Amino acid sequence: MPLSTSNFKRRLRLPRLFFRKPSQLERVHGGPPLEYERPIPEVPWRGITVVVVLIVIAATCAWEVYCRSIGYGPTLNDNEDLWTMARRRVKPESVVIIGDSRAWYDLDLDELEKGLGKRPVQLAMGGSCAYPVLAELANDEDFHGTIICGIVPRLFVAPPGTPPMQNAEKAVRRCHMQTPAQRASQFLAMPLEEHVAFLKQQELNLEELLKRLPIPNRPYAQVPPRLPPYFRTLDRERRARMIEECARPGKLQSTVQQIWLTLFTPPPPPTYIPREEFVKKIGQAIEQRFHDVAAAVQKLRARGGKVVFVRFPHSGELKKLEDRETPRAGIWDRVIKDTGAPGIYYEDYPELSGFNCPEWSHLSAGDSVEFSKRLVPHLRKALQM
Amino acid sequence: MLFNSLTFVVFFAVVVTAYWSVRSWNARKNLLVVASYIFYGAWNPPFAALLFSTTAMDFWLGRQIAKAEGRRSRRAWLVGSVCMNLSMLGFFKYGNFLLQNFQWLLARIGIIYQPPHLDILLPVGISFYTFHSLSYTLDIYRGVLKPTKSLRDFILAVSFFPQLVAGPIVRAGDFLPQLVRPPGLRAGQFLWGLLLMTLGLFEKIVLADTMLSGSADRIFGYAGPLVALDSWLGVMAFAGQIFFDFAGYSTCAIGAALCLGFHLKDNFRFPYAAIGFSDFWRRWHISLSTFLRDYLYIPLGGNQVRPVRAATNLVIVMFLGGLWHGAAWTFVVWGLLHGSYLVIERVVRALFENKEWTNNLATRLFAGFATYAAVCIAWVFFRASDFTIAARMLHGMFGGHAHGDAILSTREMLQIALVTAGMILVHWTLRDSNIETAVMRLPRWIVTTAWALMAYAIIFTQGSSNAFIYFQF
Numbered sequence: 001m002p003l004s005t006s007n008f009k010r011r012l013r014l015p016r017l018f019f020r021k022p023s024q025l026e027r028v029h030g031g032p033p034l035e036y037e038r039p040i041p042e043v044p045w046r047g048i049t050v051v052v053v054l055i056v057i058a059a060t061c062a063w064e065v066y067c068r069s070i071g072y073g074p075t076l077n078d079n080e081d082l083w084t085m086a087r088r089r090v091k092p093e094s095v096v097i098i099g100d101s102r103a104w105y106d107l108d109l110d111e112l113e114k115g116l117g118k119r120p121v122q123l124a125m126g127g128s129c130a131y132p133v134l135a136e137l138a139n140d141e142d143f144h145g146t147i148i149c150g151i152v153p154r155l156f157v158a159p160p161g162t163p164p165m166q167n168a169e170k171a172v173r174r175c176h177m178q179t180p181a182q183r184a185s186q187f188l189a190m191p192l193e194e195h196v197a198f199l200k201q202q203e204l205n206l207e208e209l210l211k212r213l214p215i216p217n218r219p220y221a222q223v224p225p226r227l228p229p230y231f232r233t234l235d236r237e238r239r240a241r242m243i244e245e246c247a248r249p250g251k252l253q254s255t256v257q258q259i260w261l262t263l264f265t266p267p268p269p270p271t272y273i274p275r276e277e278f279v280k281k282i283g284q285a286i287e288q289r290f291h292d293v294a295a296a297v298q299k300l301r302a303r304g305g306k307v308v309f310v311r312f313p314h315s316g317e318l319k320k321l322e323d324r325e326t327p328r329a330g331i332w333d334r335v336i337k338d339t340g341a342p343g344i345y346y347e348d349y350p351e352l353s354g355f356n357c358p359e360w361s362h363l364s365a366g367d368s369v370e371f372s373k374r375l376v377p378h379l380r381k382a383l384q385m
Numbered sequence: 386m387l388f389n390s391l392t393f394v395v396f397f398a399v400v401v402t403a404y405w406s407v408r409s410w411n412a413r414k415n416l417l418v419v420a421s422y423i424f425y426g427a428w429n430p431p432f433a434a435l436l437f438s439t440t441a442m443d444f445w446l447g448r449q450i451a452k453a454e455g456r457r458s459r460r461a462w463l464v465g466s467v468c469m470n471l472s473m474l475g476f477f478k479y480g481n482f483l484l485q486n487f488q489w490l491l492a493r494i495g496i497i498y499q500p501p502h503l504d505i506l507l508p509v510g511i512s513f514y515t516f517h518s519l520s521y522t523l524d525i526y527r528g529v530l531k532p533t534k535s536l537r538d539f540i541l542a543v544s545f546f547p548q549l550v551a552g553p554i555v556r557a558g559d560f561l562p563q564l565v566r567p568p569g570l571r572a573g574q575f576l577w578g579l580l581l582m583t584l585g586l587f588e589k590i591v592l593a594d595t596m597l598s599g600s601a602d603r604i605f606g607y608a609g610p611l612v613a614l615d616s617w618l619g620v621m622a623f624a625g626q627i628f629f630d631f632a633g634y635s636t637c638a639i640g641a642a643l644c645l646g647f648h649l650k651d652n653f654r655f656p657y658a659a660i661g662f663s664d665f666w667r668r669w670h671i672s673l674s675t676f677l678r679d680y681l682y683i684p685l686g687g688n689q690v691r692p693v694r695a696a697t698n699l700v701i702v703m704f705l706g707g708l709w710h711g712a713a714w715t716f717v718v719w720g721l722l723h724g725s726y727l728v729i730e731r732v733v734r735a736l737f738e739n740k741e742w743t744n745n746l747a748t749r750l751f752a753g754f755a756t757y758a759a760v761c762i763a764w765v766f767f768r769a770s771d772f773t774i775a776a777r778m779l780h781g782m783f784g785g786h787a788h789g790d791a792i793l794s795t796r797e798m799l800q801i802a803l804v805t806a807g808m809i810l811v812h813w814t815l816r817d818s819n820i821e822t823a824v825m826r827l828p829r830w831i832v833t834t835a836w837a838l839m840a841y842a843i844i845f846t847q848g849s850s851n852a853f854i855y856f857q858f
Binding site: 042 | 576639795796822825844847
C-alpha cells in the first residue's frame, strides 16, 4: 500500500493534465505532443489476466457440462436474425409456411418437398400471430407463391401490442432493417450455438434463471406467465423438432402441459378499463383482423398467389380449453368464410386426427413426419396442384 | 456494430492484432481509419459517405477560418461550419418534429395543413460525430487549435471507432495531439483497457439490460394507474439503466481506445453521488456538459453577467441540451427541468453560502438524496414517450393512485433495490476518487475475482445485442 498520497499518485502515474489547465501551446496541434495519459493502475496485469482467463474457462466449461447433464443439447436459438435468413430464401414462387409454433413443429420440410415438388421455407414462429407475416408477403409485389398458414385462434386474432403480434412484427421489422453487423453476428453465432449447449438466449440466460427463483409475490402482482422450458431443436432451415425427453411421459412433458394451460387461459381484463369497454375494444380488434386478413389474402390472390389455412392437432386438457374458449365456429369458420381460401381442419379427416400431442400442443418429431406425409394430399387438393 | 455483439469481438481482435503488428505509424493510422469506417458502415453503409462529407467539409472550413484575416471573415467561415453541421443534424434528426410542430401551429390559427411524412432514417450517432467535428472549427476560431495539415488525421479524430457513435464527445483538440507520435504497446495499459471493456460490457449487458431494463419497460409501458411504490421503482430502474447503459458504453470506449494506445477522458464520475445539480452535471455526460459550457454557456456570457441573465443562460443551455437528446417536447421539458434545478440551486447557494451547517455530513447526505430524487423525477420526462405517460407516472409517484395497480414481482423489486443500493454505495464511496485508485487500493485477489466474475457474468447472461440507448441520440 502507498505510504503517502503523493507517492501514491506517482505510482499511479496520474497525469498532470487532469490537475492543471493545459497551456495554450499544449492545446495546439503540431506543437509539442501532450502528455495526455489516463492513469494505469500498477498491478501485475499479466498474472491477473492469466488467472482470470483460467477461471472464466473453467467456469464456462463447468456450466456447459452441467447444462448437458440436465438435458440441454446444443441447438440454434430462434431469433429475428435466423428468421430473416429464412425470409431471404423466399423466391417469387416459393411455398412458405407461416403461423405459430404448431406449423413450426408439425410440418416436415422433406415430406412437403417430396409431395409438393418445392422445398418450403419455414417462417412460422413460436408464440406469434401469423398476420404480420401474411401482410408482409402480401405487400411483397414479387411474391406470388403459396402460403400454408397455421391457425391457433387465440394467437391468430391477438390484438396489436400483445406479445404474439410483437414477436412477429419484430421479425418482419428486422428483415427490412437488418444491418450488415447483425447479419455477420448471426453467421458467427450459428456455429457456436450448434456446439455449445448453454447458449440458449430465451432459456439459460441470467434473466430467465432469476425468474425461476421461488420468491412469493404480492397478491395482485401482475407477473407474466412462464414460457415453456427447452423442448426442441432447431436447424438452419428453422425446422423445429420436439426433443425425445418431451415426447416421453415425464417431468418435462407435464411441466410444458401445465404451462400451456396457463398461457392459453385468457387473462383477466385490465383493472383500469371498464369491462364492457374492454370487451368492445377486443371485439373491434378481432373484426379488424378478419378484415385485414381477407384483404391480404385478396391481394395475394390477385397476382396469382395461393393461401391455405391449416388447423393442426392438439390434445388433452389443452384441446378442451381451446374448444371451450375459441370454438371452431368463432374464428376458424369466419376466417375461411371471409377469405374464401381453402382450409384444412385436422379433425375433419380421420387420417389427420389420430395423432396425440405428447405435451398437448405439438407433435413429436417422428409424428410430424407422418403427419406431413398425410397432409400432403389434402394440401395438393386444396391448392389445386 | 454494437460493442455487445459477436461481430465486434471478432472485429476488435482483428483490428488490434493488425494494428500492433504494423510498424509504420502512418499505416497504423490508415488502418484505424478503414476500421472506423467499417465499424460505422456496418450499420448502414451509405451513412459512411455522409460522415465523410461532413468531416471533409469541416476540415476545409477549418483551414479557411485559420487563413481568413479579418474577424468578420473568420466569423463568416465559422457560421458556415456551424450552419452546415446543424442543418444536417436538423434535417435528419428534427425534420419530422419541425414539420409536426409547424402543422400544429397552423392548426391553432385555423389552417389545416397536412405535411408529407418524411421517411428519414436517422444516421446512428449523428449528434456525437457532428459535435466531434464541430469542436474542430470552433476551437480554430477561438484560437486554441491550429488546423491540422492531414485530412487523414482529422478523419481519424472524428471517426475513431471507440467513440464514434455514442461518445464520449472527444474534441479534435484532445485527440489530434495523440496522432503526432505513435504510442508504444504496454502490457499494463492494454490489459487495463481490456478490464475496462469488461466492466463496460458488464454494466450494459448484466446490470442495464438484465437487471433493470425489463422492469423499467414494464412500468413505463403499463397503460393503467400504478401505486407509488411501483412508480418510484420503475423510475429508479430507469435511472440505473440509463447510467449503466451510457456509462458502460463510455467505459468500453475508453478501454478500447487504451488497447490501441489512445487516451480518452472520463465521461462519468459517479454522478448519483452528486450534491447539487451543478455537481451532477460535472459528473454526468461530462463531455457534453463541458462542450455546452465552453461553446454555448460561456459565449452567452456565462455567470459573468447579471444574475437574471446568468439564470436565463443556464435555462437556454439546458433547453438545447434537452433538445440534443431527441426530437420531442418531453426531452425539452427534461432539459428545462434541469435548467430550473440549476437556477434554484444558485439561489439556495446564495442564501446559505456561509452557513456552517451546510457542510456537515447529514446536510450533505440529505442534499445528495434530494439531488438523486430530483434527477429521478426529471428522468420521467426523458423516458416517457409522451406527456400522458409522464403525467400518469408523476401522479403515481406522488401518491395520486392509492388504489392503482401493483405490477412488479418481488424478484423485480429486489433486483431494482439491490442494484440501485449497490450503485449508490459505490458512487458515494468513490465520489472523490476514481476507479484506478480503487483498483490500486484493493487486494489483488479481489481485482482478479471481480474481473473473472464480470467476464463470466457476460458469457452467462449471453445478451441479445440490445442497442445502447444513446445510439438514438
